[in-house]
Amino acid sequence: AKCPNDGNLTTYQGILKSPGFPKSSYQADTVCIWVITAPRGGKVKFAISTMELEDCSLCRCDYVEVRDGATANSQLIGRFCDEERVNLYSEGRHMWVKFRSDVAMEYRGFSASFSYLKLRKKEPFIMQANGSSQLIASSKSPAVCGSDKKCIWIISARERCKVQISIKSFAFLNCLGPFVEIRDGPSSSSPSIGRFCGDEKPPPEIYSIGNNLWITFEYNSTRDLQMNGFQLLYKEVQCTNKPQIGFFTEPLNSAKCPNDGNLTTYQGILKSPGFPKSSYQADTVCIWVITAPRGGKVKFAISTMELEDCSLCRCDYVEVRDGATANSQLIGRFCDEERVNLYSEGRHMWVKFRSDVAMEYQGFSASFSYLKLRKKEPFILQANGSSQLIASSKSPAVCGSEKKCIWIISARERCKVQISLKSFAFLNCLGPFVEIRDGPSSSSPSIGRFCGDEKPPPEIYSIGNNLWITFEYNSTRDLQTNGFQLLYKEVQCTNKPQIGFFTEPLNSDHWKSMAVGIGCTSLFLFVVLVWCFLKVASNSSRFVEFERTMSLIEQNPTESSIAETCFTNDRDL
Numbered sequence: 001a002k003c004p005n006d007g008n009l010t011t012y013q014g015i016l017k018s019p020g021f022p023k024s025s026y027q028a029d030t031v032c033i034w035v036i037t038a039p040r041g042g043k044v045k046f047a048i049s050t051m052e053l054e055d056c057s058l059c060r061c062d063y064v065e066v067r068d069g070a071t072a073n074s075q076l077i078g079r080f081c082d083e084e085r086v087n088l089y090s091e092g093r094h095m096w097v098k099f100r101s102d103v104a105m106e107y108r109g110f111s112a113s114f115s116y117l118k119l120r121k122k123e124p125f126i127m128q129a130n131g132s133s134q135l136i137a138s139s140k141s142p143a144v145c146g147s148d149k150k151c152i153w154i155i156s157a158r159e160r161c162k163v164q165i166s167i168k169s170f171a172f173l174n175c176l177g178p179f180v181e182i183r184d185g186p187s188s189s190s191p192s193i194g195r196f197c198g199d200e201k202p203p204p205e206i207y208s209i210g211n212n213l214w215i216t217f218e219y220n221s222t223r224d225l226q227m228n229g230f231q232l233l234y235k236e237v238q239c240t241n242k243p244q245i246g247f248f249t250e251p252l253n254s255a256k257c258p259n260d261g262n263l264t265t266y267q268g269i270l271k272s273p274g275f276p277k278s279s280y281q282a283d284t285v286c287i288w289v290i291t292a293p294r295g296g297k298v299k300f301a302i303s304t305m306e307l308e309d310c311s312l313c314r315c316d317y318v319e320v321r322d323g324a325t326a327n328s329q330l331i332g333r334f335c336d337e338e339r340v341n342l343y344s345e346g347r348h349m350w351v352k353f354r355s356d357v358a359m360e361y362q363g364f365s366a367s368f369s370y371l372k373l374r375k376k377e378p379f380i381l382q383a384n385g386s387s388q389l390i391a392s393s394k395s396p397a398v399c400g401s402e403k404k405c406i407w408i409i410s411a412r413e414r415c416k417v418q419i420s421l422k423s424f425a426f427l428n429c430l431g432p433f434v435e436i437r438d439g440p441s442s443s444s445p446s447i448g449r450f451c452g453d454e455k456p457p458p459e460i461y462s463i464g465n466n467l468w469i470t471f472e473y474n475s476t477r478d479l480q481t482n483g484f485q486l487l488y489k490e491v492q493c494t495n496k497p498q499i500g501f502f503t504e505p506l507n508s509d510h511w512k513s514m515a516v517g518i519g520c521t522s523l524f525l526f527v528v529l530v531w532c533f534l535k536v537a538s539n540s541s542r543f544v545e546f547e548r549t550m551s552l553i554e555q556n557p558t559e560s561s562i563a564e565t566c567f568t569n570d571r572d573l
Helices: 136-142 390-398 476-480 511-537 540-555 559-572
Strands: 007-008 013-017 031-037 044-050 062-066 075-080 085-088 094-100 109-118 127-129 134-137 150-156 162-171 179-183 192-196 205-206 214-217 229-237 261-263 269-273 285-291 296-306 317-322 329-335 340-344 348-354 363-372 379-382 388-391 402-409 416-425 433-437 446-450 459-461 466-470 483-491
Touching: 044 062, 044 459, 075 085, 094 109, 094 466, 127 214, 136 229, 150 162, 162 214, 214 229, 296 317, 296 348, 329 340, 348 363, 390 483, 402 416, 459 511
Parallel strands: 007 031, 127 150, 261 285, 379 402
Antiparallel strands: 013 109, 031 094, 044 085, 044 109, 062 075, 062 094, 134 229, 150 214, 162 205, 162 229, 179 192, 179 214, 269 363, 285 348, 296 340, 296 363, 317 329, 317 348, 388 483, 402 466, 416 459, 416 483, 433 446, 433 466
């Protein structure tokens, strides 16, 4: 059976089909091969419109095989036997197509069209939005993208109108390959709304701040388009005579998100819609991006939270990320916290409130403020007679960006510093730790390095009038699972200098009993030495014996040996 158009095809467009199609079935044991070649600077589009072949597992019986190149050894695009409709694209200007039937059953066959796509330059594809929904689809990407496999669309509405995107379909296997990024503006430097792939799906609807949205779709090869893809509809909405400010993921006539958008005020309050007077609505999304001045970081403090509490906070939640976009590092997702303080690593924090379509609750309230990063110098604390607090939860406020917090606690001259441990909880010694040194510098003697099960004693006393405390951590996320609280104050002030490192106050029972023992021993030794001296010195002829006695005492200065030597010498005398 003759294969239609068998061989090399260089016409601008055409039809490929199995022998006899559509009037009769193809014959058994048939092989047809086509090589389609596009003009230089173009690529091949191959669109299967009809396919009725013997359908075996893995298409081992009858099939259409398509390869990205001019030979049977070129990269396989796919083997097909049961497809209704599929569009395939070459990477270069050649495509190799093979139809194969086995020796068994015969079916109706297949029909496909081919055409050439001229590669566009790298400039974005401009789309003018209007009141009607229009489609952007990844399956059309090779037709509008350059050879760099980076598709860019700029969707524009009229002045003082917004662009609305509605997600029709979104299916990406993971985030290792293709992705979609949407920016709120007309350029690649516009603020990112999010980078979406895998399980990170865009919200059902997105609205621009101004009258433009920038969409980027990057993929590695046209084969990615068979397993990954999206479809979205765009149109022009919310035309008004007054400009609106804020980034919205809900239409303006929905429950309004307080202070929705980009926040640059020094401090403020974020809360769910209606809080505290009414419950938030179902299916609500609010997004805030908090930006601190240069050289600062953001503190976010949740004060009240009453949300639907599902496992892993999958229903209603507040999500906080360390950065300016939905793809920034996750700090945490919260739905049942009473009070929690969170800190950014840099100057941006991304906050999202999301409610599902089910139950409604009171909501949440949180405050934000900015912390100015200190220089690396230690934080000097002056101890007095009252207990004062040092806590790891306050570390970002007093530490520099190197995440190494240093406190020097000083008392007055001839006073000591007392540390009382209030709480200490560290998961292990792989991350944060606390080190305490007996003195005013990093070279002072170390009292200990504490983490995990290595906890400091309940109380620590300095030798002099200073203690040096270092707390090192890797990120502000460490502060959610590790932390300490300690109290410090000035104690044991005296007119005479004290020598020694103490972990108990001098007026404790331990030191009292030790002082009594030392005093009794000293008195006994003094009496014995005087008695020996008088006995030996009474006989000048025995003065040499006295020198020998003193030499023995120096070599073995115990109570028993001193007494034995004295009594022995007395008997000799």
